């Protein structure tokens with residue numbers, strides 16, 4: 001893939017015009033282009049020891065591509081460099097893209113490569129402490145991240161998830177009955193996301209909020225507005241007083257106000273519960289810290305989990321064999337564990353299934369979810385070297401440099417996964433274990449120093465939703481005119497920042513695609 005200055009100016013102008021903000025941002029374009037000119041990456045030089053190929057070009061244009069078409073940009077960089085590393089600049093920041101097993105190992109294991117500093121500057125969507133805590137000193141990002149991970153871990157422990165299962169199923173049942181209905185055609189990425197949002201709110205806040213539909217809808221609207229405010233312009237120049245910054249501030253304030261109301265409610269309640277807010281109050285956390293944890297949990301969990309849940313439904317709808325296997329597995333699960341009569345409702349029968357059975361007795365569904373993640377998760381994850389210079393696969397990464405690793409290098413690598421674009425959940429079964437061919441061959445749940453702490457909750461949410469759909473509905477994949485689509489959906493690999501999370505591409509290319517559902521069991 002190649003691009004020119006004219007292309008980039010053209011798309012920049014079109015983007016600004018589409019947003020109706022051309023005149024107010026014109027000045028910004030001039031300033032940014034000037035900064036870009038000043039910080040132009042010069043032509044490649046070297047080779048010397050530790051040499052990293054510089055793709056050259058204006059840093060502002062590289063930055064623009066990095067934020068708008070990240071997948072294509074990184075792929076093009078590797079093609080141009082002809083090697084396993086290349087570097088470029090985003091404004092004043094130097095970023096080294098790396099590929100291959102040795103880089104992957106260093107990326108996930110090297111202690112100096114900071115997760116939180118990596119995302120602080122190059123991820124616009126998620127709220128940071130300074131957005132939430134308005135007074136006091138700024139907390140170092142590593143400390144904040146470690147504290148957040150500790151809090152999330154305590155919220156998704158087995159003893160908290162187990163009693164939540166009937167409540168989550170009841171929430172889903174109500175939503176499916178009222179919003180989806182008995183015969184419907186739904187846009188999965190919207191409807192599944194709303195269902196996942198409600199479950200994540202239930203797990204990370206309190207019952208009063210989880211059962212207050214108006215507040216959930218308001219929270220969801222503000223959450224989505226905050227995600228949308230992560231435009232390329234706001235990510236590149238977060239200080240620029242444009243519409244994205246205003247919208248970000250408005251959405252953060254609204255989220256804060258809604259959550260504050262429920263934290264106050266729980267703080268002044270006469271008795272305590274095992275709900276997340278009470279757990280955090282019990283550990284002595286202040287209101288702002290609790291609100292920060294809930295907001296960040298939503299950001300870590302909602303887009304990721306709903307993207308995978310939606311894609312799992314699409315994959316099953318396109319693969320009758322695996323759909324059938326999963327349905328049979330769910331039927332056996334209910335038969336084994338439920339003593340509730342069928343007339344009481346599917347959600348009540350599923351509520352009898354203990355957490356261990358959800359985790360251990362759905363092996364085909366686990367394979368489907370893992371393969372769905374492999375095929376969906378192809379974007380770039382980021383770190384920043386906060387310690388001494390290091391050498392990775394022969395390339396020097398200086399203190400302060402960012403490094404980026406494109407997950408497609410593992411997940412879509414034909415050396416690891418033959419015929420990598422084919423949906424084949426059996427790749428992971430004993431005897432084949434394709435993901436073991438290289439170190440960190442599968443990184444869909446993170447790896448090394450930063451594995452996903454929400455994995456258990458995410459898998460549970462996906463499986464509960466699948467249970468109600470696979471056993472409760474007949475469903476198929478259709479296009480806009482109600483026919484089976486000619487092309488099966490594939491993820492848009494450049495659609496990562498729009499999903500509010502940088503390592504998952506969410507929406508399908510082309511489309512739109514719909515699920516046509518008919519309720520068969522209540």
Ligand code: HEM
Pocket residue numbers: 115145148149152156297300301302304305306308373381382443444445446447449450451452453454455457458459503
């Ligand atoms: C299907 C859903 C999910 C997927 C595929 C997923 C994937 C990942 C991946 C790949 C990472 C590592 C990123 C990196 O190395 O740069 C990660 C980290 C993380 N995830 Fe998830 N995640 C999901 C759901 C969740 C949920 C529901 C939560 C919270 C309840 C969560 C909380 C976190 C946190 C806090 C981290 C950072 C861990 C650390 O800093 O050490 N995730 N996740």
